[in-house]
Amino acid sequence: MNPQDQPAPSAEEGDIPFMQRLLDNHFLLLFLGVAIPTVVYIIWGIIEITAVPLAK
Numbered sequence: 840m841n842p843q844d845q846p847a848p849s850a851e852e853g854d855i856p857f858m859q860r861l862l863d864n865h866f867l868l869l870f871l872g873v874a875i876p877t878v879v880y881i882i883w884g885i886i887e888i889t890a891v892p893l894a895k
Contacts, residue, residue, distance in 0.1 A: 861867065
């Protein structure tokens with residue numbers, strides 16, 4: 840068998856960059872797209888509630 844007949848070596852899991860593996864995970868992106876705005880709005884709401892002056 841000639842070296843030219845062998846298929847090219849496939850990319851192993853370690854060769855794939857981190858950001859590509861992150862962006863290829865659709866369920867993680869869905870989770871982050873729901874969780875991050877939820878957390879931001881909750882924190883924003885808490886800040887707004889604490890900024891309201893106390894009634895006399």
